Amino acid sequence: METLYITHPACKLHEMGDWHPECPARLDAIHDQLVASGLLDFLDEAEAPVAAEADLLRVxxxxxxxxxxxxxxKQGYFPIDADTIMNPHTLEAAAVAAGAGIAAVDAVLGGSHQTAFCAVRxxxxxxxxxxxMGFCFYNNLAVAAAYALDSHGLSRVAIVDFDVHHGNGTEDMFAGDDRVLMCSFFQNSIFPGTWRRPCPENMVNIPVDAYTRGDELRQVVSDLWMPRLRAFSPELVLISAGFDGHREDDMGQLGLVEADFSWITQQVVALAGQTAGGRVVSFLEGGYALSALGRSAVAHIRALASL
Known part of the structure; x- marks a missing residue:
């Protein structure tokens, strides 16, 4: 069963200025590496739909x-804050970025695909x-999680977030919701710096120091994530796949490499195979060093597809 690769041309129309690291070239970097690796031939490509307002309003x-x-x-830019800026195409891009998750959830829960990667921005x-905030307008993964719970009647959805920055928006939306378990690690003392203390019971937040290496983060996953995930027994796993923890990415100071992203993904896919019928949907989050982003995304998608 092929992995679904879902994107939309509008995702490249949103831009926040030539200086901004969250740029359209990020999607090109991933696509180019998928072509060069030959992996794209093994994926089922689809165009994302526009998310319905009712789906956005769940979160x-x-x-x-x-x-x-x-x-x-209508022209130029409007700054939400210094780093989060709208151009005339931003809301179109954001609507299909959120819609990608809806379509991916339908695909994996409907049985046409087992896993999916949403190459969106x-x-x-x-x-x-x-x-x-933080380059983000709609919370794509949270929209998909709420849709899976409410429209597909799931009882347990797990969220895994390995971006270098804490997924504070996702935490805000699901803290205390016992239908959701969120497991994350992130670099301590960098943006956004708002993870909750004490940690909500349905969250596994692991702040780590700058320059933490891949072997140490693998231990975090093995010792702190996986026991909670196995006990939770999710029916669906969603991934916030941020590749800005790569050692070549200046957005953070973690020491991950492509093999680490592959290994983490393999653990999540194996867990999903035991409890969720193998159903995993992944969403592009961070990753700003373009070569490292492309290579890391390929490693992640290859592991998603078990290739």
């Missing part, structure tokens, strides 16, 4: 959607119920 407030719509520029895991 975002109506006021948030209204604010973004009312401030979307803008990313999502910093977007809070009523706030765009």
């Amino acid at each position: 975002h407030t109506a006021a948030h959607l209204d604010y973004l719509r009312s401030h979307a520029p 803008p990313p999502g895991h910093h977007a809070r119920p009523a706030q765009a």
Whole structure:
């Protein structure tokens, strides 16, 4: 059963200025590496739909959607904050980025695919119920998780987040929801610096020091993530796949390499095979060193597809 690779041309129309690291070239870097590796021939490509407003409203407030719509520029840029900026195409891109997760959940729960990778931008895991931040406008993974719970009637959805930054928006949306278990590691003392203390019971937040190496992070996954995931026995696993923890990426100072992203993905896929019928949907989050991003995404997708 092929892995679904879902994206949309509109995701490359959103841009925040030539200086900004969260740029359209990120998707080109992934696609080029998939072609060069030959892996693209083994994926089932699809175009993302537009997320319905009702799907966005499961995790975002109506006021948030209204604010973004009312401030979307017809030309030029509108800054939400210094790093999170709208151009005339931003909301179109954000709507299909969120829609990709809806389509991917339908595909894996419907049985046409076992795993899926959403090659979309803008990313999502910093977007809070009523706030765009950290390059994120809609929380793509959270939209998909809420849709899986409410529309497909699931009882247990696991979220794994290995971005170098904490997925604060996702945490805000699901903290205390016993239908969701979120496991993450992230570099301590960098953006956004808002992980909850004490940690909610359905969250496994592991802040790690700068320059933590891949072998140490593999131990975190083995010792702290996997026992909780096995006990939770998810029916679906969603991944916030941020590749900015790569040692070549200046956005953080972790020491991960492609083999580490592959290994983490293999552990998650194996767990999903035991409890969730192998159903895993992954979402692109961070990753800004373009060569490292492309190589790491290929390693991740290869592991998703068990190739």
